[in-house]
Amino acid sequence: MQKIEAIVFDLGGVILNIDYNLTRTAFENAGVPNFDEMYSQTDADDLFRNLETGKISEDFFYTEINKRTGLGLSTTEIQQAWNAMLLTFREKSLQFLQVLKPKYKLFLLSNTNHIHLKEFNKIYLEKEREFSFEKFFDKAYYSCEIGLRKPNAESYDLVLKENKLVPGNTLFVDDSIQNIEAAGLLGMHTVLLQPGKYIEDLDL
Numbered sequence: 001m002q003k004i005e006a007i008v009f010d011l012g013g014v015i016l017n018i019d020y021n022l023t024r025t026a027f028e029n030a031g032v033p034n035f036d037e038m039y040s041q042t043d044a045d046d047l048f049r050n051l052e053t054g055k056i057s058e059d060f061f062y063t064e065i066n067k068r069t070g071l072g073l074s075t076t077e078i079q080q081a082w083n084a085m086l087l088t089f090r091e092k093s094l095q096f097l098q099v100l101k102p103k104y105k106l107f108l109l110s111n112t113n114h115i116h117l118k119e120f121n122k123i124y125l126e127k128e129r130e131f132s133f134e135k136f137f138d139k140a141y142y143s144c145e146i147g148l149r150k151p152n153a154e155s156y157d158l159v160l161k162e163n164k165l166v167p168g169n170t171l172f173v174d175d176s177i178q179n180i181e182a183a184g185l186l187g188m189h190t191v192l193l194q195p196g197k198y199i200e201d202l203d204l
Contacts, residue, residue: 005169008159011110013175014193016120017087026081032069041176051113054144058115083119096200097136108140109159111149117142151182173199
């Protein structure tokens with residue numbers, strides 16, 4: 001294997017603990033019986049894809065949820081259900097990023113949206129911190145800010161080209177197989193982080 005010079009990390013399920021089932025259950029309890037057809041770890045319908053690529057506003061999202069479900073949920077109810085999946089940061093993984101930083105260029109590439117972005121930054125700051133979350137990385141790329149989401153090849157290309165990274169010298173770490181496969185097709189080295197595994201378990 002060529003020498004790894006840069007590592008691109010996913011966020012949810014890799015650095016931040018998440019549980020999609022909590023959001024699915026919250027929406028089901030609110031009266032949405034088929035939420036997993038709208039959004040899951042492996043897929044998202046056009047509403048959620050547009051939210052995650054910044055093509056629609058938060059207000060449009062809240063309105064559209066009610067329109068599609070026929071419910072009259074408040075903004076707060078939808079927001080709380082949507083944020084339910086976001087749990088806690090993996091503190092040992094954050095510490096490991098600090099160990100890796102002198103050795104590699106570090107990047108974050110996350111499928112996320114402005115609602116979750118605000119919430120996980122809030123979660124991060126629940127503990128006393130020396131610096132912001134983004135400071136762990138040379139640069140953080142969020143789908144809602146770059147207008148691209150994994151497994152779209154253009155999202156990986158953006159990170160690679162903007163930072164002059166060689167795919168064969170770059171490692172991509174994610175917990176979703178479709179994102180791993182897409183990165184592999186571009187020539188990146190990949191690690192599928194299985195449930196119960198942590199980045200500090202990797203031989204880096």
